[in-house]
Amino acid sequence: MAAKSxxxxxxxxxxxxxxxxxxxxxxxxxxTAEPIKAAEQKALVESINQVLPAGGELSDVATAEFDGKKFxxxxxxxxxxxxxxxxxxxxxxxxxxxxxxxxxxxDGTVYNTSVLSHSETPGLGAKCNTDAKFxxxxxxxxxxxxxxxxxxxxxxxxxxxxxITSRAYSxxxxxxxxxxxxxxxxxxx
Amino acid sequence: MSKWSTLTDGFVKNNPTFVLVLGMCxxxxxxxxxxxxxxxxxxxxxxxxxxxxxxxxxxxxxxxxVHIPVYIVVIATFVTLLQFIMQAYTPEAYKTLGLFIPLIxxxxxxxxxxxAFANKHGVLxxxxxxxxxxxxxxxxxxxIGIVREILGSGSVFGWKFxxxxxxxxxxxxxxxxxxxxxLMVLFxxxxxxx
Numbered sequence: 001m002a003a004k005s006x007x008x009x010x011x012x013x014x015x016x017x018x019x020x021x022x023x024x025x026x027x028x029x030x031x032t033a034e035p036i037k038a039a040e041q042k043a044l045v046e047s048i049n050q051v052l053p054a055g056g057e058l059s060d061v062a063t064a065e066f067d068g069k070k071f072x073x074x075x076x077x078x079x080x081x082x083x084x085x086x087x088x089x090x091x092x093x094x095x096x097x098x099x100x101x102x103x104x105x106x107d108g109t110v111y112n113t114s115v116l117s118h119s120e121t122p123g124l125g126a127k128c129n130t131d132a133k134f135x136x137x138x139x140x141x142x143x144x145x146x147x148x149x150x151x152x153x154x155x156x157x158x159x160x161x162x163x164i165t166s167r168a169y170s171x172x173x174x175x176x177x178x179x180x181x182x183x184x185x186x187x188x189x
Numbered sequence: 190m191s192k193w194s195t196l197t198d199g200f201v202k203n204n205p206t207f208v209l210v211l212g213m214c215x216x217x218x219x220x221x222x223x224x225x226x227x228x229x230x231x232x233x234x235x236x237x238x239x240x241x242x243x244x245x246x247x248x249x250x251x252x253x254x255v256h257i258p259v260y261i262v263v264i265a266t267f268v269t270l271l272q273f274i275m276q277a278y279t280p281e282a283y284k285t286l287g288l289f290i291p292l293i294x295x296x297x298x299x300x301x302x303x304x305a306f307a308n309k310h311g312v313l314x315x316x317x318x319x320x321x322x323x324x325x326x327x328x329x330x331x332x333i334g335i336v337r338e339i340l341g342s343g344s345v346f347g348w349k350f351x352x353x354x355x356x357x358x359x360x361x362x363x364x365x366x367x368x369x370x371x372l373m374v375l376f377x378x379x380x381x382x383x
Contacts, residue, residue: 009252014259017247021266024266024270028270032276036277039277040280121360124360161357
């Protein structure tokens, strides 16, 4: 039957159980730390490659501040000149932070976008990650377009019944474009 | 009680979702699609089987007054372990289930089986009970997920066979309650003969 519930037994039992559990966890953590890092890195590299023109040489991550916000970005260089920028741009969507990877050419043209993480409503805002019509319209979006949803006087067709998500998406993209324009300009000078 | 009935009890007589009505939080929240329901069920099954085994081994050694903290530590260890493994090898599933994986620790099914079964029975029976209840939970969640996915998105396991948008409410929380309620009625009427 169960051991007696005196102080010595209880303290001993709890300490032992916790000790063993933490030992097991440390071991598993050590084993999985590498694959976890690799999986995260792989997802990141995939999203970067998706939003940039092929063939450039990718830089390491750099961080710069613009308009009071910090942006992580990667530069793709071809023949020694920056050919495109991949910018991690985060805004607040309907259900929480909406984090995008936006590929922008130095002149401010959007090359492509991809969703890094979101917490939008399944079936509604979550379509920003699957709806082909919505996702296609970012490809090659020129500087002559206004990056706002049509409801706000822009050129972006919102996802049906998900105006807030579409607005957040547009804001993230236009932030990224403004950011790239500023660093591209700074590099020219 | 025979070994066979220990295994099968979790499916019908003690079905965690439709009869015991335990673990409602992950049931309602993660069953937006069949795949999500299945993955959540399997994650819970993994923790349930392992914690049942370890707790049935530990139970005779643990002083009564501290048995709950000991069980929780054991369960939390397995959940954290599962989290590491999923993050490393199935990052996609980890991304969709996210928050609900750590919440398995407080899933009343796991602690419920530890308290009601594993600490009174041997290793083999506890293992069978864990598998039975875990599979019962997995199947229930998958069925709810299938129904909600058909009605809400017009697809099953991501395979779309009804064009268009589907009935949105079923993807969101109200649909979860509706589907769960109707399935519970059907389950108790046709399957559970008491």
